[in-house]
Amino acid sequence: MSRVGKKPIPIPKEVKVMLSDVEVVVKGPKGELRRVIPPELSVVLEGDQIIVHPLENSQKVKALFGLFRTLLANMVKGVSDGFERVLEIQGVGYKAEAQGNQLIFSLGYSHPVPFQLPEGISAQVDKLTKLILKGIDRDLLGLTAARIRRFRPPEPYKGKGIKFQEEKIRRKVGKTGSK
Secondary structure: OOHHHHOOEEOOOOOEEEEOOOEEEEEEOOEEEEEEOOOOEEEEEEOOEEEEEEOOOOHHHHHHHHHHHHHHHHHHHHHHOOEEEEEEEEOOOOEEEEEOOEEEEEOOOOOOEEEEOOOOEEEEEEOOOEEEEEEOOHHHHHHHHHHHHHOOOOOOOOOOEEEEOOOOOOOOOOOOOOO
């Protein structure tokens, strides 16, 4: 059994959870999230806690058990507090601009790179080189940040590119001339 899966998920006062046979709906001050319940699991609402139970004892269910409990916990935290991901842009002339629901990147290419933000994700550009993404869906937020990072991943020689704020870039020593 998963140790993570056994933990109950506390529900804050401002969050409402509705269960059906196939879906969990979590509503809070920041928005609403839905997730389909896998048929191998059952979700029970007891007082101000959500408890996930496995219905069978196979390897697949053991793997799914802890994952689904964490996904539900992220939904509860997302609708109450929200999530944030910070990206840093490093390099001479590299910058980002926000235009409504779209980001425009200048990343050393011959053309600007546009990026349309998905529904539910907002972006704030600070000093042209710091990008703050916010949203209630942690999965979508991480996917959006990864897609943006793919435009110009950081390179190991000068460290130029788009990186996550907490990411450490392992630098390499450049080539030296020989005699």
